[in-house]
Amino acid sequence: MALFGTDGIRGLANRDLTAELALDVSVAAAHILVESSSNKDHRPTAIVGQDSRASGEFLEAAVVAGLTSAGINVYRVGVLPTPAIAHLVAESKCDLGVMISASHNAMPDNGIKLFARGGGKLDDAIEARIEARMGEDWERPTGRNVGRAINDDTATERYLKHLLASVQTPLKGLKIVVDCANGASSHVAPEAYRRAGAEVIAIFNQPDGWNINDDCGSTHLHQLRDAVIREGADVGIAHDGDADRCLAIDAAGNEIDGDHILTILARGFKARGVLKGDTVVGTVMSNLGFMHAMKDAGITVVTTPVGDRYVLENMIANDYSLGGEQSGHVIMRDLANTGDGILTALALLQEVVRTGKTLQELASTMVRFPQVLINVKDVAKDKLSQSAVIATAVKSAEDRLGDSGRVLLRASGTEALVRVMVEAASDSLAQEVAQQLAEAVKKEISL
Numbered sequence: 001m002a003l004f005g006t007d008g009i010r011g012l013a014n015r016d017l018t019a020e021l022a023l024d025v026s027v028a029a030a031h032i033l034v035e036s037s038s039n040k041d042h043r044p045t046a047i048v049g050q051d052s053r054a055s056g057e058f059l060e061a062a063v064v065a066g067l068t069s070a071g072i073n074v075y076r077v078g079v080l081p082t083p084a085i086a087h088l089v090a091e092s093k094c095d096l097g098v099m100i101s102a103s104h105n106a107m108p109d110n111g112i113k114l115f116a117r118g119g120g121k122l123d124d125a126i127e128a129r130i131e132a133r134m135g136e137d138w139e140r141p142t143g144r145n146v147g148r149a150i151n152d153d154t155a156t157e158r159y160l161k162h163l164l165a166s167v168q169t170p171l172k173g174l175k176i177v178v179d180c181a182n183g184a185s186s187h188v189a190p191e192a193y194r195r196a197g198a199e200v201i202a203i204f205n206q207p208d209g210w211n212i213n214d215d216c217g218s219t220h221l222h223q224l225r226d227a228v229i230r231e232g233a234d235v236g237i238a239h240d241g242d243a244d245r246c247l248a249i250d251a252a253g254n255e256i257d258g259d260h261i262l263t264i265l266a267r268g269f270k271a272r273g274v275l276k277g278d279t280v281v282g283t284v285m286s287n288l289g290f291m292h293a294m295k296d297a298g299i300t301v302v303t304t305p306v307g308d309r310y311v312l313e314n315m316i317a318n319d320y321s322l323g324g325e326q327s328g329h330v331i332m333r334d335l336a337n338t339g340d341g342i343l344t345a346l347a348l349l350q351e352v353v354r355t356g357k358t359l360q361e362l363a364s365t366m367v368r369f370p371q372v373l374i375n376v377k378d379v380a381k382d383k384l385s386q387s388a389v390i391a392t393a394v395k396s397a398e399d400r401l402g403d404s405g406r407v408l409l410r411a412s413g414t415e416a417l418v419r420v421m422v423e424a425a426s427d428s429l430a431q432e433v434a435q436q437l438a439e440a441v442k443k444e445i446s447l
Helices: 019-036 055-069 082-092 124-133 155-164 188-195 222-231 258-271 288-296 308-318 341-355 359-363 381-386 388-404 427-445
Strands: 009-012 045-050 073-079 096-100 109-115 149-151 175-179 199-203 235-238 247-250 279-283 300-304 322-324 330-332 371-377 406-411 417-423
Touching: 019 055, 019 096, 019 109, 019 124, 045 055, 045 082, 055 073, 055 096, 055 109, 073 082, 073 155, 082 096, 082 109, 082 155, 082 341, 155 188, 155 341, 175 188, 175 222, 188 199, 188 341, 199 222, 222 235, 222 247, 235 341, 247 258, 247 359, 258 279, 258 288, 258 322, 258 330, 258 341, 258 359, 279 288, 279 308, 288 300, 300 308, 308 322, 308 330, 330 341, 341 359, 371 427, 381 406, 381 417, 381 427, 388 406, 388 417, 388 427, 406 427, 417 427
Parallel strands: 045 073, 045 096, 073 149, 175 199, 175 235, 279 300, 279 322
Antiparallel strands: 009 109, 096 109, 235 247, 322 330, 371 417, 406 417
């Protein structure tokens, strides 16, 4: 089983993801860095950050120990969003970035995300090379050849400067509520929105090591919805634990997902002439309503497998400027080389101010098709594509839905489950078809 999933390494902290594993991965990554460096006299450098999980403390210590023992100088930046690490790696011209986070997962999990020079996520081939090098014998540096660990107290302010450089239209007059998921954005997100000119009410911004993503953040929007209505706010912004996602709530309490946000930004980018190729990159999970809205706006949609890394790869290969996922990962390549929830929110809020329209009005240009997603757990997900019975069930469902719906079954890249997604003309039909397919998956490939 591969160690790296679609978004780095992830698992139950201190059970699946141990200090020993974190150290081994860091040493192997250091070896790849040193060997691939064109300047053999240059001592490689790395930036290491984390979200607010308690387990991040011992995992950070292990990562720093592994890198420095292999001769890498490490800059510790503490608790910051994942996209901050990507930005700081690029800005500082470091050789490696390490983010210790399990993103939107529950607190007991944790993960390791690696960033290459320039701040992009490592490609699959390099991850495979790192995995292959773990546990090998190696000659350890001594004396002045070991790496050093330095605390970087300037990182937060440098990231805020980067965020605010994207603000061309001040947010004066907007009242927003931001749900920080008790995670990595708890300080920097409210500060960024305040400095951009908005009136800000922050909730779930008191991390204690245990409460990250606990009934809050982008995967639990009900409390943000209540706060937006209670406070009479114009917009609610929700981030996940590492703040690479952004979802929103409008003033009426409606959920604005990643497809809605991409629709609003794509139309705004096109109107200002900055949507390269009049194209936006989505994924196979993008809602049919998004596809129709883009067609109506004269915008082409290119789809990729699920995962913001694949969206970015397509954007780079074809020089596109905007892409993202329904889950709230949005990449604006002229501003950043990875998905950034705070940058996304700042762009969305500026569209509200620029147009003089409410978020509800802007989002109404996309009519979302009813979509049902069922996670089927405890199944042999690697056997999904091998089952003729499941393939027949999918074909039957597609014939039933016709052009007014679609079916997608995929194995999760980060969790031990199969995701069954159905879109249809009505909620009841989508639910019925999805349930039938989920039962077929459970029956055929159950562990």
